[in-house]
Amino acid sequence: EMQLVESGGGLVQPGGSLRLSCAASGFTFRSFEMNWVRQAPGKGLEWVSYISFDNSIYYADSVKGRFTISRDNAKNSLYLQMNSLRAEDTAVYYCARDDRSGYYYKTFDMWGQGTVVTVSS
């Protein structure tokens, strides 16, 4: 069964750091582009970051310079290093896969269950 499982969320003080992980299984992880998407409490979805299979990387302006996305294809894992955290970073963080393996490009075709990050003193 194909799945994505996030971990690493928790409570952190403003200015602190946290590292999120996303474990992939059931598919050839190294062949897929990956994203982080977040959802603040009671709010809509916000794209955070993208990494291609060959490590091209992009960030939303709201996290640029503070967050770092990375992947370890040998471990079938995606990561998000979050530094200088702010209250407004409080959200559920999802990892989501892009599938361009066929003719069509299927953005966010698979999602994890999410991990909760709370930034508060």
Place this chain on the structure above:
Amino acid sequence: DIVMTQTPLSLSVTPGQPASISCKSTQSLVHSDGKTYLYWFLQRPGQSPQLLIYEVSNRFSGVPDRFSGSGSGTDFTLKISRVEAEDVGVYYCVQSIQLRTFGQGTKVEIK
């Protein structure tokens, strides 16, 4: 940056009746490769989002045929031909021609 605007922001529908959600982008979503990078998602209460429609009008695996997507350029529409109870949730349009941007979401409830 591309901004995605959805209307309406909420919708109350009688079961069996149709529903329609509009999504407009501030820039064309047509790529030089000829594809249009517009997607629709449903987030049911308490669940992760799920892909419904990719590249404007293609239903994702397992999505019922009562869901359809249409549009071109900057104007797009998601239609549900006959709303069912399981269709309750928040619907989002997303563009991926330039990074990724979500619409604000449209909350669909049953009357």
